[in-house]
Amino acid sequence: MGKDECKTMLDAxxxxxxxxxxxxxxxxxxSDSQNLREELKKTRKxxxxxxxxxxxxxxxxxxxxxxxxxxxxxxxxxxxLFTSSVELLEVDMKRSLEIxxxxxxxxxxxxxxxxxxxxxxxxxxARAMSVQNMKYEADANIDTVDLKELETEIAQVDQMMEEMxxxxxxxxxxxxxxxxxxxxxxSTVSVGNSSVGVISICEEEPKETVEGETxxxxxxxxxxxTAVLLIAGILGYLVINL
Amino acid sequence: xxxxxxxxxxxxRQQMPCLTKMERMIISMQDPDMGIKLRNQRxxxxxxxxxxxxxxxxxxxxxxxSISDEEALHVGQLFVKYGYIYPLKEPRNLILKAxxxxxxxxxxxxxxxxxxxxxxxxxxxxxxxxxxxxxxxxIEYEKECYNALHKRINHTWDFVVMQAREQLRASKQRRKGxxxxxxxxxxxxWLVNRPPVSPEHYKxxxxxxxxxxxYDFETIFSQRFYVKYCEQYQPxxxxxxxxxxxxxxxxxxxxxxNMNSETVALPTxxxxxxxxxxxxxxxxxxxxxxxxLTYLEKEFSAENLCFWQxxxxxxxxxxxKIPEKVDEVYKQFLAPGAxxxxxxxxxxxxxxxxxxxxxxxxxxxxxxxxxxxxMKKDSYPRYLxxxxxxxxxxxxxxxxxxxxxxxxxxxxxxxxxxxxALATQTAExxxxxxxxxxxxxxxxxx
Numbered sequence: 104m105g106k107d108e109c110k111t112m113l114d115a116x117x118x119x120x121x122x123x124x125x126x127x128x129x130x131x132x133x134s135d136s137q138n139l140r141e142e143l144k145k146t147r148k149x150x151x152x153x154x155x156x157x158x159x160x161x162x163x164x165x166x167x168x169x170x171x172x173x174x175x176x177x178x179x180x181x182x183x184l185f186t187s188s189v190e191l192l193e194v195d196m197k198r199s200l201e202i203x204x205x206x207x208x209x210x211x212x213x214x215x216x217x218x219x220x221x222x223x224x225x226x227x228x229a230r231a232m233s234v235q236n237m238k239y240e241a242d243a244n245i246d247t248v249d250l251k252e253l254e255t256e257i258a259q260v261d262q263m264m265e266e267m268x269x270x271x272x273x274x275x276x277x278x279x280x281x282x283x284x285x286x287x288x289x290s291t292v293s294v295g296n297s298s299v300g301v302i303s304i305c306e307e308e309p310k311e312t313v314e315g316e317t318x319x320x321x322x323x324x325x326x327x328x329t330a331v332l333l334i335a336g337i338l339g340y341l342v343i344n345l
Numbered sequence: 346x347x348x349x350x351x352x353x354x355x356x357x358r359q360q361m362p363c364l365t366k367m368e369r370m371i372i373s374m375q376d377p378d379m380g381i382k383l384r385n386q387r388x389x390x391x392x393x394x395x396x397x398x399x400x401x402x403x404x405x406x407x408x409x410x411s412i413s414d415e416e417a418l419h420v421g422q423l424f425v426k427y428g429y430i431y432p433l434k435e436p437r438n439l440i441l442k443a444x445x446x447x448x449x450x451x452x453x454x455x456x457x458x459x460x461x462x463x464x465x466x467x468x469x470x471x472x473x474x475x476x477x478x479x480x481x482x483x484i485e486y487e488k489e490c491y492n493a494l495h496k497r498i499n500h501t502w503d504f505v506v507m508q509a510r511e512q513l514r515a516s517k518q519r520r521k522g523x524x525x526x527x528x529x530x531x532x533x534x535w536l537v538n539r540p541p542v543s544p545e546h547y548k549x550x551x552x553x554x555x556x557x558x559x560y561d562f563e564t565i566f567s568q569r570f571y572v573k574y575c576e577q578y579q580p581x582x583x584x585x586x587x588x589x590x591x592x593x594x595x596x597x598x599x600x601x602x603n604m605n606s607e608t609v610a611l612p613t614x615x616x617x618x619x620x621x622x623x624x625x626x627x628x629x630x631x632x633x634x635x636x637x638l639t640y641l642e643k644e645f646s647a648e649n650l651c652f653w654q655x656x657x658x659x660x661x662x663x664x665x666k667i668p669e670k671v672d673e674v675y676k677q678f679l680a681p682g683a684x685x686x687x688x689x690x691x692x693x694x695x696x697x698x699x700x701x702x703x704x705x706x707x708x709x710x711x712x713x714x715x716x717x718x719x720m721k722k723d724s725y726p727r728y729l730x731x732x733x734x735x736x737x738x739x740x741x742x743x744x745x746x747x748x749x750x751x752x753x754x755x756x757x758x759x760x761x762x763x764x765x766a767l768a769t770q771t772a773e774x775x776x777x778x779x780x781x782x783x784x785x786x787x788x789x790x791x
Contacts, residue, residue, distance in 0.1 A: 117508060180503065191508070218450050221394060277500075279499065
């Protein structure tokens with residue numbers, strides 16, 4: 104069905120947009136590197152392909168005059184999702200152009216901002232490209248060459264958005280969201296639990312001690328457990344031998 | 346839904362210059378040799394590098410810019426306030442303390458910038474992420490913002506939820522240390538861009554401290570100009586400062602107008618002072634213009650002012666007389682070898698002479714502007730420093746305030762002038778009476 108296909112494509116675009124934003128946040132900081140620039144380039148291209156594919160599909164669906172009112176409302180909702188995604192993507196592309204220009208890599212002394220992030224972003228990029236491992240094959244001056252391509256791509260995206268605005272007559276304010284406030288809490292995927300403890304560290308001080316206590320307790324429990332095992336082993340040995 | 350078109354002809358606002366300077370300074374702090382000394386932040390199991398103490402920052406600023414303690418602290422505060430550096434222990438308290446409390450640099454994506462203002466969609470996504478992480482336990486003002494945003498951008502709420510989930514999944518791919526840094530960074534960014542609203546002084550303090558408004562350079566500039574203008578003109582305002590000798594509208598005494606008329610022998614001190622505020626003030630006052638003309642005659646550049654006056658006449662005068670006036674001006678001031686030739690640069694002269702072939706109201710504008718600025722830059726400041734002006738200022742009179750009579754019953758009572766409505770009614774009544782007297786036959790006419 105057209106709707107399901109659309110939804111999966113939109114989900115893919117959403118995922119790539121989120122990953123792209125994540126990568127742009129790392130730009131200019133100590134996580135920045137040749138690899139990051141290449142990852143940005145690849146993610147960007149993938150995002151654009153997905154955007155174009157989504158657009159063709161959605162415009163063809165919306166142009167069809169023989170769809171029911173409910174279907175039309177649904178397609179308009181998907182259209183609003185699509186345009187918001189492309190807007191975010193466009194803003195991130197422009198920002199990455201700016202930051203990329205301000206922080207070149209091929210200079211004798213790099214002045215990257217020391218933000219405390221030192222890990223690599225390979226896994227994020229791999230998630231965006233839906234591959235297991237990323238392969239890096241770009242040449243050394245990717246940071247300057249890529250920026251020119253980026254400018255043309257930004258112009259293309261701008262143009263695409265203008266065309267979309269002109270050709271497709273969807274009133275965004277008329278669209279009603281399906282999710283109510285707080286819908287994200289009912290998520291089936293547990294994104295919450297593992298990060299809750301982590302966040303309390305940078306929030307308030309008292310919570311730090313709580314986290315500390317649970318950590319210490321874990322260590323304590325481990326120590327006691329191994330001690331008990333040892334004692335049991337020794338006793339058993341003695342029993343057998345005596 | 347907003348469409349951001351990258352318009353080449355500059356609809357996007359310019360970055361404030363102070364922000365560019367701050368960014369350059371932050372970059373110089375990263376220098377491996379001359380930059381700030383960084384330490385590691387220990388969080389139980391994880392160690393995150395690149396933390397610095399407030400004292401480090403202040404000392405580095407003192408050394409780098411050769412400034413005093415206080416000034417370095419103030420500059421450091423600006424860095425924290427505008428979000429380039431954020432505190433680690435008390436994230437909500439955006440101040441710099443010159444002790445061992447730790448701080449960290451903010452990533453360039455989150456740098457304060459007028460080109461990329463923080464959008465509502467981004468804030469909604471951030472709040473949704475926080476909602477998921479905290480299992481619904483948002484702080485009070487965040488809850489309010491969340492609900493308000495849900496109403497305002499309801500049409501993209503599905504996108505907000507989808508994007509929030511995906512962003513959290515993406516950040517799960519990073520190491521723990523990086524994840525902590527990411528969350529702290531984002532939190533710091535939003536604390537700067539959407540500061541919590543204190544319920545007590547809602548409108549007053551928060552709107553004046555609203556960071557987004559402060560970045561509008563034009564507003565700051567015009568505010569300062571306005572303050573300066575008000576300060577300068579306050580002594581001259583009859584309502585604010587009172588009117589010497591007395592306010593004619595209150596005491597029915599028209600001395601004030603008499604003393605400030607155009608043909609008085611000695612002007613009042615306030616009037617002469619006002620001529621020094623701006624060139625336009627001097628020119629707008631007839632007496633000022635006359636005095637300035639006398640001064641220019643001494644300097645042999647009186648033709649400038651005459652030319653300017655003639656141009657004003659053309660601009661504001663009758664349309665039918667324009668061609669002959671323009672002709673007069675040309676003969677007197679612009680023709681080569683004219684009796685009162687004015688000194689205009691060749692380009693403007695060429696343009697004006699071209700335009701004279703088809704004279705219209707504004708054909709002399711360029712030349713007039715040139716002469717106006719010439720006078721303003723050159724003759725006017727010299728006039729203000731001249732003996733003529735200073736003498737006049739010394740001789741100018743300060744009128745005495747009319748003494749209020751001691752005995753209340755001796756004071757002149759204020760009579761408001763009779764209302765015009767009453768006047769016409771009495772006239773009508775008189776008219777009617779006369780008419781009815783003369784035409785006793787016709788009773789009802791209305």
